[in-house]
Amino acid sequence: MFEEENLNNLNESFNELNKIREESLTISREIVQLSSKCIRSIHRNNFEIALNYIESASEKLIKLKQISKKVSEISYAGYVLDAEREYVEAVLFYKFEVLKYIHLVIFKELGTL
Numbered sequence: 001m002f003e004e005e006n007l008n009n010l011n012e013s014f015n016e017l018n019k020i021r022e023e024s025l026t027i028s029r030e031i032v033q034l035s036s037k038c039i040r041s042i043h044r045n046n047f048e049i050a051l052n053y054i055e056s057a058s059e060k061l062i063k064l065k066q067i068s069k070k071v072s073e074i075s076y077a078g079y080v081l082d083a084e085r086e087y088v089e090a091v092l093f094y095k096f097e098v099l100k101y102i103h104l105v106i107f108k109e110l111g112t113l
Contacts, residue, residue, distance in 0.1 A: 020067055024074050027064045028083035031057050035083075035090035042097050050094050057087050 038053035064083065068075040 017071060020071050021074060021077075024064055024067050024077070025079055027060050027067070028079045031060050031064065031083040032086045034060070035086035038090040039093055042094055045101070047094070047098055047101070050090075054091055054094055057090065061087055 034053045034057035038050045038057065041047070041050035041053060061084070064080065065075075068077075068080055074080060
C-alpha cells in the first residue's frame with residue numbers, strides 16, 4: 001500500500017513536471033516566432049507591426065517566467081534561454097532601428113542631411 005501510494009505520488013509529480021515542460025516549450029517557440037516576425041517587420045520598416053510582435057512576445061515571456069518559476073530546471077533550459085535571447089535581440093534591433101529612423105527624419109526636417 002505504501003509503495004503504491006509513493007508510486008502514485010511520483011507519477012503525479014512527473015505528470016505535472018511534463019505538463020510544465022510542454023507548456024514552457026510551446027511558449028518558448030511562440031516567443032522565438034514572434035521575435036523573428038518582429039525582425040522581419042523592422043527590415044520592411046513596418047515599425048508598428050514590429051511593436052505589436054514585441055508586445056505579444058513580452059506577454060508570453062512574462063507567462064513563461066511564471067510557469068518556469070515552478071521548476072528551476074526549466075528556468076535554465078536551453079529552449080527558455082533561446083527564447084529570451086531572441087526576444088532581447090528583437091527589442092534591441094527595434095529600438096536601434098526606430099531611433100535611427102527618428103534621427104533621419106529629424107535631420108531631414110532640419111535640413112542637415
